[in-house]
Amino acid sequence: MTLKLIIGNKNYSSWSLRAWLAIELTGAPYDEERIPLYQADSRSRLLSLSPTGKVPVLQCEDGTLWDSLAIAEYLAERFPEAHLWPLGQTARAHARSACAEMHSGFVPLRSHMPIDLRRQKPLDEVPEEVQADIRRICALWADCRGRFGQDGPFLFGHASIADAFFAPVAARLRSYAVALPADAEAYVETIYRWPAFQRWYQAAMQETEIIE
Structure with a gap:
């Protein structure tokens, strides 16, 4: 399964940016879905993907992750060769x-x-x-x-x-x-x-x- 990252507006969503940069650091292929925030259907769309109804969300074969720090830790463990955390x-x-x-x-x-x-x-x-x-x-x-x-x-x-x-x-x-x-x-x-x-x-x- 290809990783899929669900994010909000790129101009406004700082939490999405954190997870997006982390997944970029891996060099791994992934799909991206952008859900504009504060629209009439934003909450329902996000709740269908995340238990918190917030971004970012990472979908993978192991399930759904919905916190930027948890996503970063998962990516660091899954792609150790990318050294997402510093050496030492x-x-x-x-x-x-x-x-x-x-x-x-x-x-x-x-x-x-x-x-x-x-x-x-x-x-x-x-x-x-x-x-x-x-x-x-x-x-x-x-x-x-x-x-x-x-x-x-x-x-x-x-x-x-x-x-x-x-x-x-x-x-x-x-x-x-x-x-x-x-x-x-x-x-x-x-x-x-x-x-x-x-x-x-x-x-x-x-x-x-x-x-x-």
Whole structure:
């Protein structure tokens, strides 16, 4: 059975982007189904595919997976030769810690800066709690790249699940024109030059749906 990934709008669905980049890292063939969100039939269509009615969803011969981190872990185990997690026990532990923090944290950033790849405009005012999230993100990136990223421009050298999880953050920071330290700006540029991200971004630019 060919893997099938169900995603939402490419312009708006950060969770879909994470899973999509992870499956791209495997190099394996897969089918893609895009279900635009917040349409009249979106909920019913998604509930027919996922117990949560949310994206992303991965269909495989082992069943259905419906969480971006679970999907990434499954892909890492299924395609060990692709090294979706960085090499080295310590590096992998740090990458998992970073992904877990991203998966459950940074709520102010998510709330005040929802992903919108087409946007090119700063907020009129950035609340302090969002600024705190941005400072933490920049510090986390600097730590990962400084300790484990010497062999390449990504967080742990080569592109990994950690980059898949922080790509939507990089996109938010650029879309909202956030001024960043030079090393953080360099990492955002790395994400935007990542061929897989570029393919997603170009597809997002072609979408016509508008979600207020």
